[in-house]
Amino acid sequence: MTDEPHRHESTPDEHGRNRVRKSAEAYRTISEVADELHVPQHVLRFWETKFPRIKPLKRGGGRRYYRPDDVLLLQRIADLLYIQGYTIKGVQRLLRESGGLLHDEIPPASEEERAASAAERARADIPAPPAPRPDRLPELPIDPAPATSNPGHAPAAMPDADSAPLERARAATALLRAAMASVLAELEDLRASLDK
DNA sequence: CTAAGCCATCCTATGTCATG
């Protein structure tokens, strides 16, 4: 089979690099996916070992080519891990329990799942991991990726499809940044007073 | 016998480095 991953026209990316812009259906290399998700490459490989459902195409030399489906799934995993605060186990269970459902259909944090995940955390005594300051950060429900409910059509991957959850994630990130900046300022003050 | 304290080991979720 000549499953040559298809590329598309080339345009400079936001960094000015002349990067190949791919269509929604295009296959992506690990570096592209890592860039897109803001996750280091080794983390993607690590996830591959933890989530058997992540199965990028491998071509000669062992190079990975991620399908849009894979990218979506990875996006969802990243969201659950980093935004929702699930553990890998929790995400694994979500995927398992969601049966055949994939990325765009991972049960949007039903009460049971929330409870199960909370129970798991309680058992492990995990304090709501990336411990976003509860008094400041907005609740980010596992988005049901509503826009993706156009079965058989353009992959949910692309911009508008997921923009709402993306916006929420961005808002949360901005708040986190602000919180971290103030913590950093405090630490610097402390250090300054210690240096005296 | 039981509770408490200490220590070693394992696990998790990455991160780093070497090498191909």
Place this chain on the structure above:
DNA sequence: CATGACATAGGATGGCTTAG
């Protein structure tokens, strides 16, 4: 860009000893 080995920090777990 790939794989694999090793490192890390914090928490969980289990075994052993000691004191009441």
